[in-house]
Amino acid sequence: MLPPSEANQRQSPIEPNLDANLQAMQNIFTDCGDIMFRQFKAGGSVKAAVIFTKLLSNSEGVFKALILPLMNHKLESANVQDILETILPVSCYTEIHTHEEAADHVLRGNPVVFLDGRTPAFAVYLEKWEKRGIEEPTSEAVVRGPREGFTESIEVNASLMRRKIRNSRLKMKTFEIGSETKTNVMMVYIEGIAPPQLVQDVSNRLSGIQIDGVLESNYIEEYIEDHPHSPFPQMINTERPDVAAANLLEGRVVIMTDGTPFALIVPANLNALLQSPEDYYQRYMISVLIRFLRLFFLGMALLLPSVYVAILTYHQEMLPTTLLISVAQSREEIPFPALVEALLMEITFEILREAGIRLPKQIGSAVSIVGALVIGQAAVSAGLVSAPMVMVVAATGIASFAIPRYNTAIAIRMLRFPIILLAGSLGLLGVMLGLIAIIVHLGSIRSFGYPYLEPLSPSKRDYMKDFLFRAPWWTLRKRPRHVPQGSYTPPSSGK
Amino acid sequence: MLEKGRISAFQMAVIMHSTVLATAILLLPSITAKYAQQDLWMSPIWAAPLGALAIWLAVKLNRMYPKESIVEYSESILGKFAGKIIGLVYVFFLLYANGLIVREYAEFLVGSFLPRTPMIVITGSMVLVAAYAVYNGIEAIARTAIVIVPVVIVLHVFGALLILNDLKAEELFPMFEKGVLPSLLGGISPLTYLGQFIYITFILPFVRDQGRSLKWGMWSLASVLFIMLLSTLTTMMLFGDLTSRLIYPVMISSRYISIADFLEHVESLTMAIWVGKTFIKIAAFYYFSVIATAQWLKLSDYRPIVLPMGIIIVIYGSWIAPNFQLLMQYMGTSVVFSAFIVHFIIPAFLLIAAKLRKGFA
Numbered sequence: 001m002l003p004p005s006e007a008n009q010r011q012s013p014i015e016p017n018l019d020a021n022l023q024a025m026q027n028i029f030t031d032c033g034d035i036m037f038r039q040f041k042a043g044g045s046v047k048a049a050v051i052f053t054k055l056l057s058n059s060e061g062v063f064k065a066l067i068l069p070l071m072n073h074k075l076e077s078a079n080v081q082d083i084l085e086t087i088l089p090v091s092c093y094t095e096i097h098t099h100e101e102a103a104d105h106v107l108r109g110n111p112v113v114f115l116d117g118r119t120p121a122f123a124v125y126l127e128k129w130e131k132r133g134i135e136e137p138t139s140e141a142v143v144r145g146p147r148e149g150f151t152e153s154i155e156v157n158a159s160l161m162r163r164k165i166r167n168s169r170l171k172m173k174t175f176e177i178g179s180e181t182k183t184n185v186m187m188v189y190i191e192g193i194a195p196p197q198l199v200q201d202v203s204n205r206l207s208g209i210q211i212d213g214v215l216e217s218n219y220i221e222e223y224i225e226d227h228p229h230s231p232f233p234q235m236i237n238t239e240r241p242d243v244a245a246a247n248l249l250e251g252r253v254v255i256m257t258d259g260t261p262f263a264l265i266v267p268a269n270l271n272a273l274l275q276s277p278e279d280y281y282q283r284y285m286i287s288v289l290i291r292f293l294r295l296f297f298l299g300m301a302l303l304l305p306s307v308y309v310a311i312l313t314y315h316q317e318m319l320p321t322t323l324l325i326s327v328a329q330s331r332e333e334i335p336f337p338a339l340v341e342a343l344l345m346e347i348t349f350e351i352l353r354e355a356g357i358r359l360p361k362q363i364g365s366a367v368s369i370v371g372a373l374v375i376g377q378a379a380v381s382a383g384l385v386s387a388p389m390v391m392v393v394a395a396t397g398i399a400s401f402a403i404p405r406y407n408t409a410i411a412i413r414m415l416r417f418p419i420i421l422l423a424g425s426l427g428l429l430g431v432m433l434g435l436i437a438i439i440v441h442l443g444s445i446r447s448f449g450y451p452y453l454e455p456l457s458p459s460k461r462d463y464m465k466d467f468l469f470r471a472p473w474w475t476l477r478k479r480p481r482h483v484p485q486g487s488y489t490p491p492s493s494g495k
Numbered sequence: 496m497l498e499k500g501r502i503s504a505f506q507m508a509v510i511m512h513s514t515v516l517a518t519a520i521l522l523l524p525s526i527t528a529k530y531a532q533q534d535l536w537m538s539p540i541w542a543a544p545l546g547a548l549a550i551w552l553a554v555k556l557n558r559m560y561p562k563e564s565i566v567e568y569s570e571s572i573l574g575k576f577a578g579k580i581i582g583l584v585y586v587f588f589l590l591y592a593n594g595l596i597v598r599e600y601a602e603f604l605v606g607s608f609l610p611r612t613p614m615i616v617i618t619g620s621m622v623l624v625a626a627y628a629v630y631n632g633i634e635a636i637a638r639t640a641i642v643i644v645p646v647v648i649v650l651h652v653f654g655a656l657l658i659l660n661d662l663k664a665e666e667l668f669p670m671f672e673k674g675v676l677p678s679l680l681g682g683i684s685p686l687t688y689l690g691q692f693i694y695i696t697f698i699l700p701f702v703r704d705q706g707r708s709l710k711w712g713m714w715s716l717a718s719v720l721f722i723m724l725l726s727t728l729t730t731m732m733l734f735g736d737l738t739s740r741l742i743y744p745v746m747i748s749s750r751y752i753s754i755a756d757f758l759e760h761v762e763s764l765t766m767a768i769w770v771g772k773t774f775i776k777i778a779a780f781y782y783f784s785v786i787a788t789a790q791w792l793k794l795s796d797y798r799p800i801v802l803p804m805g806i807i808i809v810i811y812g813s814w815i816a817p818n819f820q821l822l823m824q825y826m827g828t829s830v831v832f833s834a835f836i837v838h839f840i841i842p843a844f845l846l847i848a849a850k851l852r853k854g855f856a
Contacts (some may be wrong), residue, residue, distance in 0.1 A: 314608075435771075436624055436774050439643070
């Protein structure tokens with residue numbers, strides 16, 4: 001239960017003397033006003049004390065299931081084990097032998113009971129605290145599909161996973177990461193479906209994390225990913241238990257972190273990062289169309305402003321004559337070249353978007369729309385930007401919102417800017433070079449040993465059914481399993 | 496093993512398709528038309544068996560020495576000294592070829608699209624991106640190829656379909672007006688390109704399923720042939736006698752594309768697509784060159800020499816010819832001979848020598 005580092009510290013063992021124990025615990029918890037010390041007499045004669053954190057423990061349970069039975073029953077044996085087995089109706093308990101361990105349990109919300117003259121002490125699992133109820137995840141809403149989302153409590157999340165996959169092969173291995181926060185992190189996988197070396201790899205990486213606090217799953221993500229300097233995410237993060245369960249069934253491993261509703265799913269490839277759970281909840285034809293549309297929007301979000309700049313600056317002949325005339329007309333009074341105009345508008349759009357996140361819900365959407373329209377309109381009338389540019393930027397923005405996963409969308413948004421610069425300097429050639437560089441980058445990275453461009457690149461014919469389109473459920477006979485077929489390379493050690 | 500990545504035979508085929516075809520498709524019709532006139536579409540067909548020979552030679556030699564490329568097994572076959580000489584030939588020829596390709600690419604772009612850009616910007620930018628790919632190994636190149644090549648092939652066919660209207664089949668006739676000889680002579684040009692299939696000798700040691708390499712090599716050749724035929728036929732049918740006078744007939748043919756008077760002047764788009772293909776060629780040749788040099792120098796890792804070789808390649812691009820006309824002349828004359836030696840004579844000689852050695856042993 002204790003992380004190895006703490007075991008090396010001085011451990012003061014628990015004596016049979018209650019007063020000494022209490023003194024030691026008081027010393028540990030000086031100035032901790034929320035820790036309760038309740039002394040009582042067990043069995044009428046034995047001095048006892050229970051230490052618990054009022055707000056983290058089930059106070060009613062402490063009194064009814066812990067103090068009350070101890071008070072009422074006579075303590076015959078000197079063995080703590082017998083006492084626990086015969087008197088206490090609590091469901092789980094554990095014996096404690098050191099004060100530090102006791103403090104650790106108290107801080108987790110498990111009341112610790114000391115009995116005078118008897119060792120060891122024991123801690124009872126009676127934790128209960130305020131937590132958010134299960135709500136629809138805001139970041140991943142679907143039209144059709146479950147509306148349950150993970151919450152910040154890892155126990156609740158684990159329960160949601162258990163409910164989806166009722167199989168004893170669903171394994172949940174816990175880690176405690178963070179020397180100060182001692183955050184519970186759970187690695188969840190289905191034995192027999194997830195490749196063993198993947199599970200081992202994840203386990204090794206999680207055990208190797210040295211950090212003082214884990215507040216969000218991103219802390220873990222950055223520690224264990226293969227390519228921290230790549231703009232592309234190498235893990236899926238999701239608030240939805242159905243997404244997590246679906247990925248578990250495909251052989252992936254889910255990492256849940258206490259304190260955040262976002263679970264990590266490894267390994268991820270580009271295809272997985274472009275999927276939305278709704279693809280599987282609607283009829284397959286719709287999903288096929290939407291997937292194509294999504295790919296198209298992906299390209300648009302990345303390339304539209306740069307292609308526009310390139311065409312206007314270098315390849316004007318590509319526009320049909322009428323369009324060319326109207327664009328030239330609108331650009332006549334603009335003092336900036338297309339490149340500067342594009343960069344200006346894109347940066348403004350990003351600022352507006354970022355600011356819009358922090359606005360209160362009620363006025364947020366209205367303000368962003370109005371702001372964009374007003375600013376856009378005002379800028380056009382002032383002659384700072386041209387109307388086609390505003391349209392291009394708006395279209396790009398909307399296209400980037402069509403990408404279902406936020407982390408992929410950010411990557412694309414970020415990469416837009418260097419390509420715009422390339423377009424302004426080398427035209428379509430620059431756009432192509434930038435695009436090729438991105439594709440080369442995607443082709444060279446791996447997520448936990450699995451190539452990022454699978455199933456496109458090491459082409460696996462079976463998995464292609466889920467790639468550009470989604471074949472109907474009754475044809476997807478083989479679940480895409482991440483069984484290594486030669487394309488898996490063990491990641492180099494040293495993380 | 497210098498390279499820890501492994502690719503499949505299919506990926507190798509995809510890489511080679513683009514590697515052989517990229518610059519071929521640009522210059523091929525015009526050079527071939529000089530010799531063959533309206534029979535120029537036969538020339539790739541005449542050259543194809545020799546292309547198959549190149550593949551066969553490389554695969555056979557690879558079967559005998561599965562983990563080695565031509566630079567390495569020439570030492571095993573001919574002994575240290577002679578083998579080192581042959582390796583040196585390949586090292587330098589590959590550098591030369593790299594410079595040639597890069598120069599063709601830059602000349603085309605500067606000549607047709609970006610006349611005011613200094614050539615070194617174009618060369619340098621492409622070599623830089625290619626260096627990034629080469630640095631990441633054959634797997635990165637293979638995966639990029641798989642993303643780019645199918646799109647390019649589809650767009651090729653699509654582009655040919657779009658100008659279907661303007662094609663005049665009678666330009667192909669009279670067929671064999673002067674007999675078979677002109678098309679045979681015209682086959683020299685495709686031969687220079689198809690002989691480049693020999694360079695799979697550098698990739699084959701890293702192919703996972705080597706048993707299928709022959710089959711996929713042949714498929715690669717077939718796809719190259721198909722596109723060559725497509726481009727020669729369409730340019731001939733479009734331009735007729737003019738083909739031999741145009742330097743870049745394929746590019747000009749894309750100017751004919753006009754859909755509903757709306758989508759016009761798409762040659763810039765064609766250029767962008769062609770840049771994608773040429774990238775794979777440049778990256779592949781860059782990779783061959785780096786691997787050959789690293790193997791010849793018996794280095795443990797090829798990565799440190801990637802950037803320096805890139806600089807050398809950029810410089811070679813400028814050295815290789817003082818101007819475009821001389822470049823074209825070299826391509827039509829001396830390069831043909833040296834390429835023939837490097838692509839066919841030396842590997843054939845090595846194969847015979849290896850068989851003799853095995854016979855003795």
